[in-house]
Amino acid sequence: MPALARAEEGTLVGQPTPWHIGLQPSVSPVSDQMHNFHNLLLWIITLITIFVLILLVYVLVRFRASANPVPSKTSHNTLIEVVWTVVPILILIVIAVPSFKLLYYADKAPDAKLTIKAIGHQWYWSYEYPDNGNFTFDANIVQTADLKPGQPRLLTADNVVVVPVNTDVRVLVTAADVIHSWAMPAFAVKKDGVPGRLNETWFRAEREGTYYGQCSELCGQLHGYMPIEVKVVSQEAYAKWVEEAKKKYASVDGSSPRLADASLAQ
Known part of the structure; x- marks a missing residue:
């Protein structure tokens, strides 16, 4: 598990603390898995945000009016359309699999005492x-x-x-x-x-x-x-x-x- 997911000895756990950012320190296996899933989503959304930002900057520079006095009239591009359909599906699958596992794991105790x-x-x-x-x-x-x-x-x-x-x-x-x-x-x-x-x-x-x-x-x-x-x-x-x-x-x-x-x- 990530180093930040588990509470260390001597740290204040179990309650909010001033200026704390992020989830409370974990003390249970369900919380461990939820922290890991949270970190996975954070990486995915960060990469998507950076990618979209790069695209926006590229479009602003490459296709500005001064650089393209005659705009392109391209109506479609099969490769791009396939990519922007398949890639989001793959991303959703990567998110869905651990999500469903976590939902089922957190639902009921395997052998409650x-x-x-x-x-x-x-x-x-x-x-x-x-x-x-x-x-x-x-x-x-x-x-x-x-x-x-x-x-x-x-x-x-x-x-x-x-x-x-x-x-x-x-x-x-x-x-x-x-x-x-x-x-x-x-x-x-x-x-x-x-x-x-x-x-x-x-x-x-x-x-x-x-x-x-x-x-x-x-x-x-x-x-x-x-x-x-x-x-x-x-x-x-x-x-x-x-x-x-x-x-x-x-x-x-x-x-x-x-x-x-x-x-x-x-």
Whole structure:
């Protein structure tokens, strides 16, 4: 992969930085491939732009009025017409092949070990963990006055999605009211949540840390205040968090985990 595609140790990842140009550093295999595809397109469009510029300059100089007092009346040229038809087709094929591969690769997890359901609301996110205790919680924005040192404004949530590192995570995205979009730039994930529909995406975070995203579908007055915060931790830390989350958050059916445990004990 290109040297700029993968985040280096010690660099700030998972959130935008001042004066940053380009994509956020990659921490997932899908993001790696998307960066490579982006770089491929950049080279192709740069070469096309330079070629068109050269043609324009050549035509301006070669066929200016002073150099051609009697303009050419050529109506067609078979070779040129074949070239300008075949070459764009070949360019589109070069773009289409890796594009389709990337679309299929990013669509569904090959062998997901963890499933999380993200539900968009006006204007916050709800999350369900059906594989680990079947609990659910809401994630709202932390107001500017309540931010702690190091927490980015407009990106910090009061409850954080926690996932283990180097684990294929399936994300099921839907919405309760209008269309929302669950987007995480560092993972190269952006999936719309549509009411009445369940969309699927996945990621594998290969570096521990905290990553930030936002709702990326205009969904109303507070669209810009729907942060997404994902914390990637070790397998051991994740197992510990799950046990704490079972006690802290409600179960998906709305009952209290503590009350459910007490009834089972009886």
